[in-house]
Amino acid sequence: MSGSPLLEQLIDALRILPGVGPKSAQRMAYHLLARERAGGERLGAMLTKAMRDIGNCKQCRDFSESELCAICAGAARDSTLLCVVESPADRLAIETATGYRGLYFVLHGRLSPLDGIGPQDLGLDLLQTRLHENAPSELIIATNPTIEGEATAHYLAAMAREQGITPTRLAHGVPLGGELEYIDRGTLFHAFGTRAAIQE
Amino acid sequence: MSGSPLLEQLIDALRILPGVGPKSAQRMAYHLLARERAGGERLGAMLTKAMRDIGNCKQCRDFSESELCAICAGAARDSTLLCVVESPADRLAIETATGYRGLYFVLHGRLSPLDGIGPQDLGLDLLQTRLHENAPSELIIATNPTIEGEATAHYLAAMAREQGITPTRLAHGVPLGGELEYIDRGTLFHAFGTRAAIQE
Ligand SMILES: [Zn+2]
Ligand SMILES: [Zn+2]
Numbered sequence: 555m556s557g558s559p560l561l562e563q564l565i566d567a568l569r570i571l572p573g574v575g576p577k578s579a580q581r582m583a584y585h586l587l588a589r590e591r592a593g594g595e596r597l598g599a600m601l602t603k604a605m606r607d608i609g610n611c612k613q614c615r616d617f618s619e620s621e622l623c624a625i626c627a628g629a630a631r632d633s634t635l636l637c638v639v640e641s642p643a644d645r646l647a648i649e650t651a652t653g654y655r656g657l658y659f660v661l662h663g664r665l666s667p668l669d670g671i672g673p674q675d676l677g678l679d680l681l682q683t684r685l686h687e688n689a690p691s692e693l694i695i696a697t698n699p700t701i702e703g704e705a706t707a708h709y710l711a712a713m714a715r716e717q718g719i720t721p722t723r724l725a726h727g728v729p730l731g732g733e734l735e736y737i738d739r740g741t742l743f744h745a746f747g748t749r750a751a752i753q754e
Numbered sequence: 755m756s757g758s759p760l761l762e763q764l765i766d767a768l769r770i771l772p773g774v775g776p777k778s779a780q781r782m783a784y785h786l787l788a789r790e791r792a793g794g795e796r797l798g799a800m801l802t803k804a805m806r807d808i809g810n811c812k813q814c815r816d817f818s819e820s821e822l823c824a825i826c827a828g829a830a831r832d833s834t835l836l837c838v839v840e841s842p843a844d845r846l847a848i849e850t851a852t853g854y855r856g857l858y859f860v861l862h863g864r865l866s867p868l869d870g871i872g873p874q875d876l877g878l879d880l881l882q883t884r885l886h887e888n889a890p891s892e893l894i895i896a897t898n899p900t901i902e903g904e905a906t907a908h909y910l911a912a913m914a915r916e917q918g919i920t921p922t923r924l925a926h927g928v929p930l931g932g933e934l935e936y937i938d939r940g941t942l943f944h945a946f947g948t949r950a951a952i953q954e
Pocket of ligand 2: 813814822826827
C-alpha cells in the first residue's frame with residue numbers, strides 16, 4: 555500500500571483507461587504528482603467537462619458538445635455526398651486521410667441481431683428521414699469489411715436504392731506497401747478478380 | 755479534425771500522461787465517451803482532487819493528503835529502522851516486496867550537483883533533525899545503484915555515522931533467475947568478490 559488513500563483511489567480510477575494496467579496506472583499517478591500537477595488538473599477538468607457536455611450531433615450522431623457538430627455546421631461541405639461510418643474514429647480516419655468534403659453519418663455500431671443491435675440502435679430512423687428529406691446523390695457506405703459490417707452495408711444500400719440514391723462501397727484490394735505473400739486469401743482473391751488495366 | 759472542439763481538447767489533455775501519444779489519447783477519449791462515461795467522470799474528479807490535495811507527509815516526505823501519511827501515522831511500525839529511498843515508487847516497491855515494517859524517508863530525487871540538486875532539495879535538513887531528535891538504530895540506504903545514487907548513499911552514510919547510527923545498504927549480486935552470461939561485469943565482479951559459504 556502507499557501512504558495515501560487518495561493516491562490509491564487515483565491509481566484505481568486511472569485503470570478505466572483502455573490499455574492501462576496497475577503498473578502503468580501507478581506510474582501515471584506518480585508522474586503527474588511529481589512533475590505535472592498543472593497538466594493533471596487540466597486533464598481532470600477536461601474529463602469532467604467532456605463526460606458531461608459531449609453528446610451527439612443531432613444531424614450526424616458524431617460526438618458533439620453543440621446541437622450540430624463542427625462539420626455539419628460548416629458551410630463548406632458538399633451535402634450531395636453522405637458517408638456512413640461505424641464509429642467516430644472511422645470518421646476521423648477518413649477525414650484525415652482522404653480529402654473528402656462531403657457529410658457523414660455515424661452509426662456508433664453495426665447491425666448485430668445476436669447482440670440485439672437493430673436499425674433503431676444505429677439511428678437508422680434518423681438516416682431514413684434524412685435520405686428522404688435532404689437526399690444526397692450518393693451514399694458512401696464505409697462500414698468495416700467484417701461479416702456484420704457487410705450485412706450493415708447491405709441493409710444501408712437497400713435503404714439508399716429505395717430513395718433513388720446511389721450506394722457505393724470503399725474499394726477492396728492490396729494495401730499500398732503490402733506484400734502479396736502476407737495478404738489474406740480473401741483480399742488477394744478479390745484484388746485479382748477486380749484487376750484493372752494499367753493506364754499508359 | 756473531429757467535429758467537437760471539446761473532444762480535441764480532451765485528447766490534447768490526455769497526452770500529459772506518460773507513454774500516451776496522439777493515437778492512444780484519441781483511443782482513450784473515444785472509449786470513455788462511448789462506453790465509460792461514469793468512469794471518466796470519476797477519473798476527472800479524482801485527478802482534480804488528487805492534484806490539489808496531495809502534498810507531502812511532514813515526517814517522511816512521501817505523497818500524502820494528510821499531515822502524516824498512513825505509514826508514519828500507523829502505530830504498528832518499528833521506529834528503530836529508517837529506510838531512505840529516492841522516490842515514492844521505490845518505497846512502494848520495498849513495501850510490497852520485502853515485509854519491512856520500519857519507517858521511510860523519501861528524497862524525491864538524488865544529489866546531482868550538475869543539475870543543481872543539493873541536500874536542501876532532498877529534505878536532508880529534515881532528515882538531519884530526525885536523526886538527531888528521534889534516532890533510529892539503523893539507517894537503511896536504498897538509493898539506486900547509479901553513480902548519483904551511490905554518491906547520495908555516501909553522503910547519507912556520513913550523516914548517519916555522525917549521529918552514531920549504523921548505515922546499511924541493500925546487497926548487490928546476481929538477481930534471482932538471472933543468468934551469469936547476461937549479467938553486467940560490475941555486478942558479477944561484485945557478486946564474485948562477496949561470495950558466501952553455502953549453509954549446510
Ligand atoms: Zn454532425
Ligand atoms: Zn510519512
